[in-house]
Amino acid sequence: MISIRDVHKSYGTVEVLSGCSTEVKKGEVIVVCGPSGSGKSTLIKCVNGLEPIQSGEIVVDGISVAARRTNLPKLRARVGMVFQHFDLFPHLKVIDNLTLAQRKVLGRREEEARARAFSLLDRVGLREHAHKHPGELSGGQQQRVAIARSLALDPICMLFDEPTSALDPEMINEVLDVMVALARDGMTMIVVTHEMGFARRVAHRIVFMDRGKIVEDAPTADFFAAPKTDRARQFLSKILQH
Amino acid sequence: MGPLDFHVFLQPVPTGETTYLGWLLQGLRTTVLLSACAWAVALVLGSLLGVFRTVPSRALRAIAGAYVEVFRNVPLLVQLFIWYFVVPEIVPGGERFKQIDPWLQQFLASMFCLGLFTAARVCEQVRAGIESLARGQRNAALALGLTLPQTYRHVLLPMAGRIIVPPLTSETLNVFKNSAVCSTIGLLELTAQGRQLVDYTARAYESFLAVTVLYLLLNAAVLLIMRKVEARTRVPGYLGSGR
């Protein structure tokens, strides 16, 4: 469903992705991890075209992201994305955060959009907060709203960029639970996270990045049992101590 | 100087059709009308330019940047003379402009001058407002499939607009104060009427005291309205942009 082929990406003269390749099949859950600055966020931003690439190719559901004729807004509407800092629209109520893109991008009518929004708020357990503003919710609640906002467009896959790393520890699980349920429902997901418990539970594969390269791409069990590279081994031992 | 005598305001003017107070109120009306029109021009043009300052297109950013440099750095008085004396001479249709009612000529020149000058300042406020938003807002909107114009219209501008209400308040007050410059091309706004009053009655203290009080009242009215705007657009639970 998503194929990333020999992608090179630089900011100015600094190359931050140097020849990354991987495949994500329909229904697969991939966890991307690696040290800070290794290019994880950049990689998933390239997948929905938020960052342009210099060479290589990224194909999502048969559509080449970088191709000139690709309608990026249309493609992005089919690829959900959840950010570290939630990035809900603060001036809109929760319900309006969920209906805005449904109406403006998919052209759904108001009632239809609201019905879809409420069913998703039910799913993330936040129906009673529909008429609050994001600033009135906790971080965990905001992130669940952000997930619901993406799901409202019925995406074919979801990208997560450290969805729990800005949260207080006691709120991490409420967000992970939603993501686990999503994975169990068969959603195709690329998740940048350091939550190794989550990775063990639902990831089919782990992609380990270091300095702009994918240095390891292995089935979850293999990765945790025996990382092939020293860098991954060091990284794992450091992260599992916490 | 004798004792202050405010009866002078109730005396009829030489032409007899109103009192001196009437003159002052006419001036006040022109000041309000001029400032409101100039403010509308500044808000529309300034917002557009402010958006240009933050878009990916280099050309648009350069255009808006150049505009700000020019209009912010040439003295307002010089700009006014250019609009009133020079522009009608050099643009096509300038001859027709010179045939319309002199008051309207003065008013239009003043309105464009003040409006375009203030637009440069509004532009910078709008740019600062957009840049102060969490960087993720733009990406979050684009990631949902909104186009760049939709992102500005529904996500960035509503929030930036709220953030810049306080600085825009002082720009609004500046428009009213700056409008006094337009008395130099003969527009009979509040300051000009005050001067005319002195010429006719030799009551400088009373005249300018009255003019001062009227400007202060305008000031208070603007503050009151802007405070209402601020309260009406407040976002529950929003504590600044941070990050």
Ligand SMILES: Nc1ncnc2c1ncn2[C@@H]1O[C@H](COP(=O)(O)OP(=O)(O)OP(=O)(O)O)[C@@H](O)[C@H]1O
């Ligand atoms: N907009 C940008 N302009 C210039 N350099 C950037 C930009 N965004 C990221 N970088 C650089 O690109 C490199 C990769 O950044 P990226 O955010 O993808 O790393 P990451 O793996 O997500 O790190 P983290 O775990 O800290 O989120 C870093 O060296 C970073 O400094």
Ligand SMILES: [Mg+2]
């Ligand atoms: Mg990152």
